Amino acid sequence: ARRKMYPKEQWMALKPVVQRLYIDENQTFTKVAEYLDQNHGFKPTKKQFLRRISEWGFEKNVKQDE
Numbered sequence: 001a002r003r004k005m006y007p008k009e010q011w012m013a014l015k016p017v018v019q020r021l022y023i024d025e026n027q028t029f030t031k032v033a034e035y036l037d038q039n040h041g042f043k044p045t046k047k048q049f050l051r052r053i054s055e056w057g058f059e060k061n062v063k064q065d066e
Contacts, residue, residue: 005048006042006044006048010042011052014036014040014042015056017035017036017040018036018052018053018058019056019058021035022053022058022060023058023059023060026060029046029049029050032049033046
């Protein structure tokens with residue numbers, strides 16, 4: 001089954017949340033995804049998520065093993 005594609009507006013609405021959790025609090029994708037699912041009914045794949053992060057120009061101090 002193909003994953004749902006989310007409209008840009010939905011991503012934009014969640015951008016501050018993603019920035020706070022993923023960048024400011026340095027949470028993992030898994031934790032951020034759990035939060036988005038529980039609080040916003042939003043379940044992007046890791047690939048969708050990372051593509052959006054790079055589109056937004058978010059930089060994370062990534063450890064190689066993540």
